[in-house]
Every structure is written in C-alpha cells, then in structure tokens.
Amino acid sequence: xxxxxxxxxxxxxxxxxxxxxxxxxxxxxxxxxxxxxxxxxxxxxxxxxxxxxxxxxxxxxxxxxxxxxxxxxxxxxxxxxxxxxxxxxxxxxxxxxxxxxxxxxxxxxxxxxxxxxxxxxxxxxxxxxxxxxxxxxxxxxxxxxxxxxxxxxxxxxxxxxxxxxxxxxxxxxxxxxxxxxxxxxxxxxxxxxxxxxxxxxxxxxxxxxxxxxxxxxxxxxxxxxxxxxxxxxxxxxxxxxxxxxxxxxxxxxxxxxxxxxxxxxxxxxxxxxxxxxxxxxxxxxxxxxxxxxxxxxxxxxxxxxxxxxxxxxxxxxxxxxxxxxxxxxxxxxxxxx
Numbered sequence: 647x648x649x650x651x652x653x654x655x656x657x658x659x660x661x662x663x664x665x666x667x668x669x670x671x672x673x674x675x676x677x678x679x680x681x682x683x684x685x686x687x688x689x690x691x692x693x694x695x696x697x698x699x700x701x702x703x704x705x706x707x708x709x710x711x712x713x714x715x716x717x718x719x720x721x722x723x724x725x726x727x728x729x730x731x732x733x734x735x736x737x738x739x740x741x742x743x744x745x746x747x748x749x750x751x752x753x754x755x756x757x758x759x760x761x762x763x764x765x766x767x768x769x770x771x772x773x774x775x776x777x778x779x780x781x782x783x784x785x786x787x788x789x790x791x792x793x794x795x796x797x798x799x800x801x802x803x804x805x806x807x808x809x810x811x812x813x814x815x816x817x818x819x820x821x822x823x824x825x826x827x828x829x830x831x832x833x834x835x836x837x838x839x840x841x842x843x844x845x846x847x848x849x850x851x852x853x854x855x856x857x858x859x860x861x862x863x864x865x866x867x868x869x870x871x872x873x874x875x876x877x878x879x880x881x882x883x884x885x886x887x888x889x890x891x892x893x894x895x896x897x898x899x900x901x902x903x904x905x906x907x908x909x910x911x912x913x914x915x916x917x918x919x920x921x922x923x924x925x926x927x928x929x930x931x932x933x934x935x936x937x938x939x940x941x942x943x944x945x946x947x948x949x950x951x952x953x954x955x956x957x958x959x960x961x962x963x964x965x966x967x968x969x970x971x972x973x974x975x976x977x978x979x980x981x982x983x
Contacts (some may be wrong), residue, residue, distance in 0.1 A: 738784060764788065832906070875913055
C-alpha cells in the first residue's frame, strides 16, 4: 500500500546490469569504490554546509534524488512521468527489484539504468552509496512497492541525508493509499492525521490509542489484516463503541471493498478474518457532552447496585452515553474524591 513497509531478504543486493563477479579482487574493488563515493558525498556536504537546495548560487554538478510514487494496485495508475523516469534514470533504488521489473514490464518500459535494492534491512547501508552517486553527478530514482517513498516505506533516511548534504530532492507525485482512503471514507477531510501502523505490542498499542482518544482530526491508519479485528476492538473500547470508521481493503485492486460502520460493528465484521491490504479511517473525537460525563458516575453506581461489576457497569454506561470507557472510568474516580 501507499505504502506497507515490510523487511525483505532479497538475494540480489548488487547493482544490476553488470556481470556477476565473485573474486576477492572484485569485492575489494567494489568496497574501495563504495568508500570513495562516501568520501566524495561527505566532502560535498562539507562544501555545502549551510546552503539550501534552492539557492541560486550557480549551476550544480551533483545529481538529484527523485522520489517516485508507485501504483498502490493497478499498474495503469502509474503516471507518464514515472514511466519516463524509469526508462531514463541512470540509477534506480527499489524496495523490491523484482516487483519493480514487473511494473516496468507492465508499462512497456525498458530499464536502461543500474538497479539496486533499497529495503528496510539494507537502508542504512545503502544511504552512503547513493549519496556517493549523487555526488558523482548521477540522478537517483527512489521507488518503493506502492505509494510514495518514506510514507510507511523506506526513504526517510535517504531523503534526510541527501537534503542535509545539500543535494536537490524532488518528487514525482502519484497514488497514495492515505489520501485515496480518506477521500472515499466520507469522513471530514478538512483536517486529518496519518498514524501509520499501530504498535504491535499490546502495551505500546494501548498507550498510543490512549493518546489519540481525544484527537479531533480524522485519523488514517494502516493495519495488518491479521491484527485488524483486535485493533478495532481496542479502538472501540478506547474511543467509544459508536465512533464512526471506514475500512478500505485492496484499494484500486480487483477485490476492492469499502466498509463503513461503528468501531464495534467493524470489529465484529473483521473477527472471522480479513485478507488484503488495509487502510483504516477513523472519525475524530467529537466534543464530549458535559451533561453526559457528569451523569456517568451516577449511572455506573446505579448499575453496580443492580448487580453489575464495576467493569461491566462502566462498559454498559459507556455504550449508553456513547462515551469512551476511559472517560466514564475517570468520571467514576472523580466522583469518589
């Protein structure tokens, strides 16, 4: 998706288009060349310290880092500019080289430049090599599997390093699962925030969701289909069972599905299992009714007197008033002091 970051153990970490060499001399030569490129990149950074990439100080001899958005589903969403860049770029850094070759083939584009893998596990090691190429005057085209590089995909480290070293950085805009899901959701779009993937660990996820409980902007998340039902249930508990949300599954693909409902309804729908790439859009928090909050503690007390446990009573009252359980719990605590 636009994009879902996954570590890939690709076998080919070398530049394509050159004959494979396995001798010790070839390895030494490659290492020396890599170190040389790194030194030139660092020297360029030192010479341009304090400069901005748009300064009109004269023509540059360095290359440009180009961030290209890839289709999030159907290849036909690729822009003509992306096709042209793939055909002409002297150096392409791709999250998955095999997937990029398939995209180029589907677009009828022949790759004439060198191709290097650039995925999460090798990102830190690739940065100095690519900075060296920029310092040598080569343009570098960065493409991830889907969507824009750096948005829940590899790219941030390279962009930060390139910008800090004074190299020009530009973008070829295109498909994005974030904005596509937001536009299709029917939820407010005037203000929104992108939260990426919720943490996998339960404690970290609970803290993150608690921090977002009162967020007024529409929120956009990515989530694994395996964790979707659990995440929705935890959101229903933390944000309130009646908070509106929209699940966008397999956007732009054959089995695209957009499902709307409350967090509780969507959690129940996802419980049997879901497949595909998921983008989740959740409505922001509305202004809490002070009247509802002030009566919450009394309603919990009444439910407890009727035989409910404290936990059951809080859940019952939260659902009745449309408030997050934490807000009802806080009202109960305040009432006892």
